[in-house]
Amino acid sequence: MxxxxxxxxxxxxxxxxxxxxxxxxxxxxxxxxxxxxxxxxxxxxxxxxxxxxxxxxxxxxxxxxxxxxxxxxxxxxxxxxxxxxxxxxxxxxxxxxxxxxxxxxxxxxxxxxxxxxxxxxxxxxxxxxxxxxxxxxxxxxxxxxxxxxxxxxxxxxIEKLTVDLTMPRLVQLVLSRYGLSENNNQKLRQALDRKDAKAVSGLAGKAGHELRILLSATGVAHDGLKILKLAKWADDRAKEIERISCVVDLLTKNVPEIQLTIDPVEHRGFEYHTGIGFTIFSQDPAVxxxxxxxxxxxxxxxxxxxxxxxxxxxxxxxxxxxxxxEPNKRVYIPIGSPFSCIARLHDEGWITVSALQPVDDVDMAAQNQKCYYVYDGNELRHVKGLD
Amino acid sequence: MMKGNKLVLAIPKGRIFREATPLLKAVGIEPEAEFDDPESRKLSFTTNKYGLNIIRVRSFDVATFVALGGAQLGFVGSDVLMEFDYQEIYAPLDLEIGKCRLIVAQTKETLEIDSPSRSSSMTVATKYPEVTKRYFAERGVQAECIKLNGAMELAPALNLSRRIVDLVDTGKTLAVNGLKEIEQIADVSSRLIVNRAALKTRPKLIGGWIKSFTEVVNGQKVK
Structure with missing residues (x-):
């Protein structure tokens, strides 16, 4: 080392x-x-x-x-x-x-x-x-x-945002209806996480049909909800879908400028969640x-x-x-300036940087301390050599 | 940082590349002429689709570019997805190209002496250390992996390892090097992969491409 x-x-x-x-x-x-x-x-x-x-x-x-x-x-x-x-x-x-x-x-x-x-x-x-x-x-x-x-x-x-709504419980409900469990079905969970429709069909058996509907509903919220509502669901799943639909309505009303997507199979990152989950993304950069x-x-x-x-x-x-x-509120205070001026500048919202000893070139010293202004005994002036 | 509406599709060099070009054509993507020139030093290519660029990188790197958001779409073998379980990647479509198998092989001579089911640990030369470790661990065997980037078939003959884990297509290379397949780990084919955040933030655009590729792949099956 x-x-x-x-x-x-x-x-x-x-x-x-x-x-x-x-x-x-x-x-x-x-x-x-x-x-x-x-x-x-x-x-x-x-x-x-x-x-x-x-x-x-x-x-x-x-x-x-x-x-x-x-x-x-x-x-x-x-x-x-x-x-x-x-x-x-x-x-x-x-x-x-x-x-x-x-x-x-x-x-x-x-x-x-x-x-x-x-x-x-x-x-x-x-x-x-x-x-x-x-x-x-x-x-x-x-x-x-x-x-x-x-x-x-x-x-x-930051302006452009996307909200992705998820229902981590929905997949659990479908699986338990068909006697499958998420915990001992890692391959199926992985296929769902990857949105691999073909693998899901191969692994899910009788649950495949419902899971494929959930997968196909991933995307723009209104389109996805249409797909979900076209299918027939048993009570427990219908309730979840109704719930997410209500949230989509409320969001559309209150934040109409936000793009909404839904993802009924997303699971990663929602390990302790039991109802509607969500992720907020910025659009550019997409994070x-x-x-x-x-x-x-x-x-x-x-x-x-x-x-x-x-x-x-x-x-x-x-x-x-x-x-x-840009830190443009910094003022350089040359040595010998009265302390009262510092308090006054602070009240006006300025950041003061005081000299500790006399210098030859005040403007240079101010620049070194990233100050845009110098206090010259009476008022503030721009540091010379800066635009 | 991604700017505006730019979209990048990552395609692996080599094996999958040849089979990928007809697929691109079928969905209406026509890359610039240099794309088909194997001698070209260019890595990024424009296409006839406004804002869509194609990059040509190594197979394992396709997954990395897409996972980190440098590319939004990619073609990659399922072998790569088995090796790196990237959380940021969705693999919604089996492109049904680049088909081959991931297998365990060893020399014909050693085949009789020891069977893999009776060892508690063994050295394996492979490009896929994660898959290999997992596969052998499930059988109660500790795999000591020697990471090679190519010509795995040489390893047993030169005493680097007893076995190899590698992709095979026809099995010719194995046979020529005196190796015999003993177990298959998985069937491999290429997948369309997409970046998670890109799909969430541009659902119509990315969703549209997934749909186009799905239609083409399904259409080809019918024919």
């Missing part, structure tokens, strides 16, 4: 965020979370580490393989570093806030750590901003979360900005437990689509 390597190499998937970018990210996070508070979502702040048993139970089961563990030297118990914040919020809702009136609206912002990055996001430390709406089964709750997430992303200046959906606070294993829905915004991908504004 060379000296440079020893001092500067970071573990895979971890990175330093430097000046300007770090400030811009913090501003963006503030803007997103303040959009959530405007909608009545109250911020909570769970800890980075928890005991394994609580962190990885209920909703947390799904993120277990992604969780870093360490031993608590004090209690001698295993702790897990959070890989997702939603399970922590659902723990809070069931414990400390169990008596708080419902529906309960909570929001959060914080970093999570994952054992492995994904192909698209090699980062192992990710910033999440999210909101959870706990204690309502209404379709209006699904729509509220999705519309609010869209509004939040739009507040950063995922947010995801979420319905779940039970006690996890997928039980049918009881409060109904909840929520969204997580992926700050790292949102940041890649945003252009950082």
């Amino acid at each position: 060379t000296d440079t390597e020893r001092n500067t190499l970071l573990p895979a998937g971890l990175s330093d965020i430097l000046p300007e970018d770090a400030a811009f990210e913090a501003e963006t996070v503030d803007r997103l979370i303040s959009c959530f508070s405007m909608h009545g979502y109250q911020r909570v702040k769970p800890p980075l580490l928890e005991f394994e048993e609580s962190l990885l139970s209920g909703v947390g089961v799904a993120v277990e393989p992604q969780t870093f563990r360490l031993m608590d030297p004090v209690s001698q118990r295993m702790m897990g570093m959070r890989a997702d914040i939603t399970p922590q919020i659902s723990r809070i809702a069931q414990s400390r806030l169990v008596d708080a009136p419902r529906p309960l609206r909570l929001s959060y912002a914080g970093d999570v750590l994952r054992v492995r990055g994904s192909q698209l996001r090699p980062e192992r430390q990710l910033t999440q901003v999210g909101a959870e709406l706990i204690g309502s089964a209404a379709v209006e709750a699904d729509a509220e979360i999705i519309v609010m997430a869209i509004r939040a992303i739009q507040s950063t200046g 995922e900005f947010a995801g979420g959906g319905r779940y039970r606070v006690k996890g997928v294993e039980t049918e009881d437990g409060e109904r909840a829905t929520g969204v997580t915004l992926y700050i790292d991908s949102i940041m890649t689509a945003l252009k950082r504004p």
